[in-house]
Amino acid sequence: MNSNQQFSGCTISSYDCRCFDLLSPEERKLIDDNSVQISYKKGEMICKQGGFVSQIMYVEQGLAKVFIENGGNSLLLRITPDGSFIGLSALSDEFATFPYSAKVYINSVIRQVDVTAFRSVLNSNSRFATEIINILSANSVQIYGRFYCLTFKQAYGRLADIILCLSERIFKQDKFDLPLSRKDIAELSGMSSETVVRMLKKFNEDGLIRMNGKSMEVADVEKLHRISETG
Amino acid sequence: MNSNQQFSGCTISSYDCRCFDLLSPEERKLIDDNSVQISYKKGEMICKQGGFVSQIMYVEQGLAKVFIENGGNSLLLRITPDGSFIGLSALSDEFATFPYSAKVYINSVIRQVDVTAFRSVLNSNSRFATEIINILSANSVQIYGRFYCLTFKQAYGRLADIILCLSERIFKQDKFDLPLSRKDIAELSGMSSETVVRMLKKFNEDGLIRMNGKSMEVADVEKLHRISETG
C-alpha cells in the first residue's frame, strides 16, 4: 500500500456541515438574533490576522481563502467554499485574536455569529457540539495531510495535488475558471510563483492540463494522480 | 511587528487539560468503567497508522510522539507530554482509522477510553464538550504555526525552534537529556538527519548550545530566539 494516497494535500476538508439543522427552533432564533449576513465583494478581507475575534464566521455562499501573513510572503491554509466556518478557534477562550487572515475570492455572503450566542448553543445542544467537534477533527486530519505533502512531496507532486483538489473538490468539474492567481497557487503549494508558472507550463505542454489564461481544464486525471502520489 | 514570533513551530499546544475534572461522579464512573490504564515501555507503539480506532487515548504519565509514516521517512506531528489526548480525531465518525502512528519515548502510562463511552459523556456534558473543543482549537492553531515554520523558515530557524520548544515547553529547564534521536529531530523539523547533525554541531561551536551525546543545554536563549525569528 502506498500511503501517499491518503495524504492529498487538499485544502478543504470533505466534511459536509449540517450543524445548523441540529438546532431547536429556539436555538435557531438565538443564532439568528445574534448574527448578521454580510456581502463581500471579490477581493475584500473578511478578517485580519491579529485582530480581535468577536464573531464566528460562516460562508453562506462564495469562496474564500484563509491564510497566514508575514511581510511579503504568506501561506494559504485553507480554501473555504460555502458551508465552512472561519474562526472556530475563537471558541477557545485562549485565542482572543485571529491566528490568520481571510479574504474572499468572489462575491460572497458571510454570516457573522456572535461568539457568546454560539457558545451558549454549544452548551445547550450537545449534538451541535458534537458536530462542531467533528468539523474540528476533520480539519485536523486534513491539515495533517497537507503538512505531509508540503514536507515530503516534490514541487510537481504538490502542484498536481492542488490542481486535483480544485477540480475534484472545490469546483467539482474538469474545466473551471481559476479565481486564484499564480501567487495564490504558489502560497498553497509552498513554492515561488515563478516555479508555479514554469511547472504549469510543463503540465500544459505534456498534455496533463489545458490552460488558457484563467481557464483551466484537467486533461489527464490519471497521470496527475500518479504525479501526486509519486511526489 | 514581526509576526514570525507568533509562529514558533513548537510541537505541543500549551493547552492545559482540565477536562476530566468537569465530569459528574456518574460520568466519571462511566469513563472509569470503560477505560483501562496500560503501561508502555520505552519505544513501544501505542497506535498504528491505518489501524482501526476503538479508543481515545490519554497520556496519564510519560512522553510520546505522534507521527505520519511513509515507507522510510516519517513526519513527526506532535510531542505529547502527560495530560494530552491522542486519537481525538476518532470522535468524528468519518475517521474509523488512525491517520497517524504513536510511540512512547519513555516508560509511560496511557489510559484507553472507549469511544462510545467518551461520546456519551460528550453528549451529556456540554462543559466537557466545550473543553474538548478548546483542545481541538488549540491543536489547530498550534499546527498552523508549525505549518508556517516548516514552509517559510530555513533549516537553522526550524532547528532553533525545536530546541527552544524542548527546553521551554517540554522539559521546562535549560539542561536536559534528549530522549529524541537525531532522526526524530530531523522528522520534527522536516530535514535530513545529516543536516541536523551538521547544524547542531554548528550551534555547539557557536556557543548557542552545549551538547554532549544525549545531554543538551541551552547556552544562549536570546540568540536562539533570534535565529528562530529570522528564519
Add this chain to the structure above:
DNA sequence: TTAAAAAACTGATCCTGGTCAATTACTGCC
C-alpha cells in the same frame, strides 16, 4: 481611452540542504 499598476512569464544564476557512501561510536545482548 489611456495611463498606471499588478500579474504573468522567461531566462540566468546561485545556494540551501538532500543524497550517497564510508567511518566511527553506542547499546543491547548472549
Add this chain to the structure above:
DNA sequence: GGCAGTAATTGACCAGGATCAGTTTTTTAA
C-alpha cells in the same frame, strides 16, 4: 567481553527550486 545492529558523524557531490532582473500581458482606475 565481544559481536551484531543501530545511531551518529563526516565529507563529497549535486539538484531542486529560490531569487533576481527584465519583459510582456492583463487588469484597474481615472
